[in-house]
Amino acid sequence: MSDTVATTFSGRDLELELIDPDGERLVRLFRRPGGDWEPPSVEYRNLRVDPPAGHKGRFAVLYTGNTLPTVAIECGILRADTGDRYTWATDLADQYRVARYSFSAPGLFIPIDGRNRNVLGLSGGQRRFAGYEPFQFVSLQLFERF
Secondary structure, eight states, X not given: OOTTSOSOOOGXXXXXXXXXXXXXXXXXEEOSTTTTTSOOOGGGOOSTTSOOTTOTTSOOOOOOBSSHHHHHHHTTSEEEOTTSOEEEOHHHHTTOEEEEEEXXXXXXXXXXXXXXXXXXXXXXXXXXXXXXXXXXHHHHHHHHHO
């Protein structure tokens, strides 16, 4: 395991987010058939909180956001320049489909940002130049423990 990741943390130190049934809507953009719900193939599990190398088959992440603009930015469809002017890449947007999700039961999320970033060993200098690897190891730890 990477030495850039906190290997010990207490669950009681983590901030959690509780989502009420029908209280929060999530949105996802996807390109491949079944991508609205089916996990991606193991070779495509390479993003920020996907499993680290050697563990790609353990779990998959359904990347979502709270708003369509949020996920459009993540997918490179909506772009902002240094003057805070936005452009929409229609040709790229045409490749995606939109899925929206609501909760029929309460949901529990463990954010890896905010205050949890320090608890999980993911703040500033602790992960400098390490790319996604520290986040991926933390996601594996959270998956295995909770």
